[in-house]
Amino acid sequence: xxxxxxxxxxxxxxxxxxxxxxxxxxxxxxxxxxxxxxxxxxxxxxxxxxxxxxxxxxxxxxxxxxxxxxxxxxxxxxxxxxxxxxxxxxxxxxxxxxxxxxxxxxxxxxxxxxxxxxxxxxxxxxxxxxxxxxxxxxxxxxxxxxxxxxxxxxxxxxxxxxxxxxxxxxxxxxxxxxxxxxxxxxxxxxxxxxxxxxxxxxxxxxxxxxxxxxxxxxxxxxxxxxxxxxxxxxxxxxxxxxxxxxxxxxxxxxxxxxxxxxxxxxxxxxxxxxxxxxxxxxxxxxxxxxxxxxxxxxxxxxxxxxxxxxxxxxxxxxxxxxxxxxxxxxxxxxxxxxxxxxxxxxxxxxxxxxxxxxxxxxxxxxxxxxxxxxxxxxxxxxxxxxxxxxxxxxxxxxxxxxxxxxxxxxxxxxxxxxxxxxxxxxxxxxxxxxxxxxxxxxxxxxxxxxxxxxxxxxxxxxxxxxxxxxxxxxxxxxxxxxxxxxxxxxxxxxxxxxxxxxxxxxxxxxxxxxxxxxxxxxxxxxxxxxxxxxxxxxxxxxxxxxxxxxxxxxxxxxxxxxxxxxxxxxxxxxxxxxxxxxxxxxxxxxxxxxxxxxxxxxxxxxxxxxxxxxxxxxxxxxxxxxxxxxxxxxxxxxxxxxxxxxxxxxxxxxxxxxxxxxxxxxxxxxxxxxxxxxxxxxxxxxxxxxxxxxxxxxxxxxxxxxxxxxxxxxxxxxxxxxxxxxxxxxxxxxxxxxxxxxxxxxxxxxxxxxxxxxxxxxxxxxxxxxxxxx
Numbered sequence: 001x002x003x004x005x006x007x008x009x010x011x012x013x014x015x016x017x018x019x020x021x022x023x024x025x026x027x028x029x030x031x032x033x034x035x036x037x038x039x040x041x042x043x044x045x046x047x048x049x050x051x052x053x054x055x056x057x058x059x060x061x062x063x064x065x066x067x068x069x070x071x072x073x074x075x076x077x078x079x080x081x082x083x084x085x086x087x088x089x090x091x092x093x094x095x096x097x098x099x100x101x102x103x104x105x106x107x108x109x110x111x112x113x114x115x116x117x118x119x120x121x122x123x124x125x126x127x128x129x130x131x132x133x134x135x136x137x138x139x140x141x142x143x144x145x146x147x148x149x150x151x152x153x154x155x156x157x158x159x160x161x162x163x164x165x166x167x168x169x170x171x172x173x174x175x176x177x178x179x180x181x182x183x184x185x186x187x188x189x190x191x192x193x194x195x196x197x198x199x200x201x202x203x204x205x206x207x208x209x210x211x212x213x214x215x216x217x218x219x220x221x222x223x224x225x226x227x228x229x230x231x232x233x234x235x236x237x238x239x240x241x242x243x244x245x246x247x248x249x250x251x252x253x254x255x256x257x258x259x260x261x262x263x264x265x266x267x268x269x270x271x272x273x274x275x276x277x278x279x280x281x282x283x284x285x286x287x288x289x290x291x292x293x294x295x296x297x298x299x300x301x302x303x304x305x306x307x308x309x310x311x312x313x314x315x316x317x318x319x320x321x322x323x324x325x326x327x328x329x330x331x332x333x334x335x336x337x338x339x340x341x342x343x344x345x346x347x348x349x350x351x352x353x354x355x356x357x358x359x360x361x362x363x364x365x366x367x368x369x370x371x372x373x374x375x376x377x378x379x380x381x382x383x384x385x386x387x388x389x390x391x392x393x394x395x396x397x398x399x400x401x402x403x404x405x406x407x408x409x410x411x412x413x414x415x416x417x418x419x420x421x422x423x424x425x426x427x428x429x430x431x432x433x434x435x436x437x438x439x440x441x442x443x444x445x446x447x448x449x450x451x452x453x454x455x456x457x458x459x460x461x462x463x464x465x466x467x468x469x470x471x472x473x474x475x476x477x478x479x480x481x482x483x484x485x486x487x488x489x490x491x492x493x494x495x496x497x498x499x500x501x502x503x504x505x506x507x508x509x510x511x512x513x514x515x516x517x518x519x520x521x522x523x524x525x526x527x528x529x530x531x532x533x534x535x536x537x538x539x540x541x542x543x544x545x546x547x548x549x550x551x552x553x554x555x556x557x558x559x560x561x562x563x564x565x566x567x568x569x570x571x572x573x574x575x576x577x578x579x580x581x582x583x584x585x586x587x588x589x590x591x592x593x594x595x596x597x598x599x600x601x602x603x604x605x606x607x608x609x610x611x612x613x614x615x616x617x618x619x620x621x622x623x624x625x626x627x628x629x630x631x632x633x634x635x636x637x638x639x640x641x642x643x644x645x646x647x648x649x650x651x652x653x654x655x656x657x658x659x660x661x662x663x664x665x666x667x668x669x670x671x672x673x674x675x676x677x678x679x680x681x682x683x684x685x686x687x688x689x690x691x692x693x694x695x696x697x698x699x700x701x702x703x704x705x706x707x708x709x710x711x712x713x714x715x716x717x718x719x720x721x722x723x724x725x726x727x728x729x730x731x732x733x734x735x736x737x738x739x740x741x742x743x744x745x746x747x748x749x750x751x752x753x754x755x756x757x758x759x760x761x762x763x764x765x766x767x768x769x770x771x772x773x774x
Contacts, residue, residue, distance in 0.1 A: 085147035258324035266331035565646035
């Protein structure tokens with residue numbers, strides 16, 4: 001009420017518009033506009049819905065019309081074929097009738113009484129006969145069947161007509177007599193049916209059942225050779241499509257793709273052989289065609305495997321090649337039951353390829369073995385439990401990391417092989433394993449210190465990061481090589497080569513008279529001998545460098561100098577109550593004792609290799625004396641005065657070496673023969689200088705007893721020093737004697753002094769003199 005009164009008050013002012021008037025004017029306009037817009041939007045929405053509904057209905061109508069158009073097109077095509085066939089039939093009938101009428105009219109005008117031609121008469125009879133003539137009816141029926149592609153019905157009709165009229169299959173004995181017009185028409189229909197059957201066989205999408213029906217129809221029509229060719233062509237096309245569809249997956253299944261390809265090829269060969277027997281029988285002609293076709297397909301298979309293998313890694317290529325042999329030979333053994341033998345051809349084709357793959361993989365393995373020289377060789381107490389070598393190496397021998405890695409390399413190679421690959425390429429595999437072990441031995445030789453006769457080997461040693469400096473490290477390398485050659489490698493090989501019966505069962509047995517190229521006992525023993533020869537090379541290198549390190553000082557001076565036999569305090573050892581060998585040989589005894597102790601710990605349970613190693617070391621010392629001409633030149637020098645005691649001392653030293661080997665339990669015939677040869681040469685040399693051996697030398701038993709006594713005394717002295725000074729060890733110095741004074745006869749030196757001053761050479765580790773037999 002108050003507002004209305006106020007508005008009445010403002011009416012007296014014309015230039016002022018009341019608020020209520022403003023609200024009424026503008027509010028009404030806004031509501032009308034909004035309502036109008038809403039109504040327009042609703043109309044637009046309805047229009048859109050109508051439009052979408054019309055589009056959907058029109059689209060469905062369009063699809064329905066398209067389907068009807070396709071059906072109409074197919075009907076038109078069928079109708080066109082039918083019209084064309086009928087047109088051809090009518091045209092053939094018209095032309096035939098006209099031609100026969102002309103011939104008939106001509107003959108009637110020229111020779112009315114002449115005998116009519118049989119063919120024209122027969123045609124005239126056909127033309128003027130009743131419309132229900134069975135021959136005409138048959139031809140018309142066959143034409144209709146052919147036009148409608150009712151092949152089975154047409155084939156049955158032709159077969160029935162041939163049974164009713166056997167002359168349709170008779171070519172006639174007289175070639176001058178032409179066949180009848182009916183027979184010509186019959187053969188034409190038969191040719192049309194053959195063409196239709198061939199068209200069915202050549203269709204890429206034809207099913208197996210339709211293909212068999214078409215081929216059987218061709219055989220019934222007398223086209224067996226053509227039908228067999230179509231059979232091979234059809235299955236070959238299907239095989240090619242299957243292979244092309246699988247090829248993109250070869251990179252995914254890099255190891256097993258060969259088995260799939262082999263399955264595709266050989267299963268197709270088996271299937272086509274069975275189908276050929278069912279449709280065409282066992283005719284030799286058809287069998288020969290299948291064999292020729294199958295050989296071509298096998299050659300293509302091997303060529304395809306080679307192409308794919310070239311893009312694979314060497315390990316995958318070896319595995320895929322092995323699987324290819326296994327799968328293919330297995331399939332070949334199955335095909336032999338069907339009378340097809342392809343094993344020989346397959347092996348001829350695969351042999352160069354397998355050899356190439358083996359070469360590549362073993363070359364890669366040799367590179368890995370060379371890389372072992374660049375590794376820090378860790379010493380393992382034994383093959384690690386749970387590792388792949390635990391079962392293969394039951395011994396407790398010290399084992400190096402390089403040996404473990406070598407066996408991993410071998411195991412990786414052997415794991416790639418299948419039984420049939422091993423069966424047929426066993427000899428090649430063994431030879432390559434032998435070459436691989438030779439490479440491993442050369443790697444170990446590089447790790448051994450000392451001089452080498454091979455200059456190239458010396459250059460290679462400079463680049464080696466690991467080098468066995470101590471006796472324990474060197475013996476560990478030797479023990480590792482012995483374990484690999486004597487246990488692990490033969491065990492790994494025998495594990496895959498021994499079950500020949502299982503391999504035959506897995507591969508289906510030998511094929512086509514090709515017996516499995518299995519490893520014979522003679523070949524295996526020869527392989528073991530080659531392994532031992534490589535091991536002997538490593539052992540001889542160790543013994544040579546070990547003895548040379550003992551004999552020569554760092555300055556290159558020899559410690560086994562013949563001048564120590566020229567002078568001495570006494571003139572005759574025979575009168576010495578307690579003769580001892582020369583200081584270098586005492587040092588040799590100490591070093592051999594130390595090495596025997598270390599070998600007992602490192603080569604635990606391997607007494608055989610310990611004895612062989614120590615025996616070879618003693619042989620090497622005597623061989624060096626026998627072959628070192630500078631040593632004998634001293635005795636042959638006329639300016640040098642020889643003493644009988646020198647000859648006695650030399651013989652005592654030689655007998656001392658023999659007794660060392662005897663007491664250590666590693667005596668050998670070679671040591672006795674070499675020592676005898678050195679003694680014989682020494683006696684001859686001293687005799688040539690005027691020394692009478694008969695008067696100068698005591699009995700042989702004296703030298704033997706003296707050598708045994710010396711060994712016992714040295715052992716006792718060692719035991720006493722260990723008990724008095726348990727924390728100290730006898731140090732073997734680097735030099736025997738660097739003084740200017742010429743040493744007197746070693747046998748006259750106090751035993752304790754001579755033994756303590758004996759030099760063993762460049763040895764950093766302490767020495768323990770213990771009896772190896774105790």
